[in-house]
């Protein structure tokens with residue numbers, strides 16, 4: 001299963017994480033959301049990883065603060081039935097502890113509405129934060145990464161998650 005990794009980034013953290021994931025996943029492709037034909041790229045992908053920071057603190061909608069906000073309303077209308085899709089969120093669990101990685105959930109719900117098979121949920125256990133819209137049930141709806149406070153944990157988080165999504169994407 002080959003992943004297309006699509007990212008948008010304001011100050012470079014999300015771009016860096018997308019690049020690191022690209023190196024961990026055999027055969028994957030890396031795409032900057034600002035430079036692609038969005039619908040075409042998303043619909044032709046075998047499996048997707050969508051990476052977003054959270055900038056619009058406490059917002060109900062358009063939480064990313066990047067180009068994802070321009071596409072978010074369109075995503076549910078795409079035809080993505082059963083395509084494996086995973087979300088990565090960049091955030092700051094100390095300064096924005098009540099809104100940690102909130103943008104992940106917005107992307108997650110949009111892709112789920114389009115029929116995506118959502119994979120890559122992550123336990124909340126290894127994270128310290130007050131609140132996050134991206135906790136669904138007992139799990140994060142994707143992989144939270146905190147480069148502002150916990151960059152030393154990032155390599156392990158990426159490696160563990162890469163193994164999980166490869167497995168989940170391939171299982172039917």
Ligand SMILES: Cc1cc2nc3c(=O)[nH]c(=O)nc-3n(C[C@H](O)[C@H](O)[C@H](O)COP(=O)(O)O)c2cc1C
Nearest residue numbers: 009010011012013014053054057091092096100101
């Ligand atoms: C003004 C501002 C608002 C932010 N709001 C949030 C937030 O609500 N939730 C969160 O988890 N992180 C928040 N962050 C942290 C960023 O999401 C984090 O630094 C991220 O790594 C940036 O990614 P980027 O460099 O790819 O844009 C905020 C940062 C700033 C400076």
